[in-house]
Amino acid sequence: MHKGFRVGLTGGMGSGKSTVARFLSQRGAYLIDADAISRETTSRGGSALDELVLAFGPDIIGTDGGLDRVKMRELAFNNPDARRRLESIVHPLVKASIELATLRADAMSAPCLVYDIPLLIESRHWRQTLETIVVVDCTEGTQIDRVRQRSGLTETEVRAVLRAQAVRARRLRAADYVIFNDGITLNELEALTQQISVQFGL
Known part of the structure; x- marks a missing residue:
């Protein structure tokens, strides 16, 4: 390949x-945007949401059905343990999506x-x-x-x-x-x- x-x-x-x-x-x-992938995992229907609710409670979900980023930012930056927990949930999902995008790019001969x-x-x-x-x-x-x-x-x-x-x-x-x-x-x-x-x- x-x-x-x-x-x-x-x-x-x-x-x-x-x-x-x-x-x-x-x-x-061929651009692979880690931030965009991360937002996708935490938006409505995103793959990280269920585990984020288990970790931080239902209040972390905003009115749009996705992660309330303001609440999560305040929690993560004021509490190192919360930040590590957030990263342990989201980062593996982002990494897997990046690896998939890489395979796709190589298959396209980018x-x-x-x-x-x-x-x-x-x-x-x-x-x-x-x-x-x-x-x-x-x-x-x-x-x-x-x-x-x-x-x-x-x-x-x-x-x-x-x-x-x-x-x-x-x-x-x-x-x-x-x-x-x-x-x-x-x-x-x-x-x-x-x-x-x-x-x-x-």
Whole structure:
């Protein structure tokens, strides 16, 4: 079976990682979005819901029939045990879906697979399966401003989420390529992405 070039894409919240992922997809990469898969498992009818209710109670389900993400976020970031329990339920399901998507991409002879994984650096699993790692980077101040604008979270809430992610220096040490997305236009970000994508056969 054909095996496409494996690229790990990561970056802190608000870095612009999802925008870079979209640019890579537009250039022909097969995108596997771990966040989207995770949301699917916890949406109405999702494969994680029954076990989440057993672990955290029925109040964790929102009016739309899916996981109440605001309640779960507050619980997970204020209680390390709850966060570990949440991850132990959701992460194996996400991993299985990613493996299935990889098989599908290889069967299609996709030239390049981009794994968009927010916690890529925190996981020991990914490094040996990837051929290169791209980190989208910006200053912490820019992260906080962007996330507050798009989510309505307070600065304290944003900082709590950032503390749960790999520190910026650790991400940068793990990177083979860095896209610094701070103080540049969307067109400039697309140009930087294009320059790097050539290395991946795109």
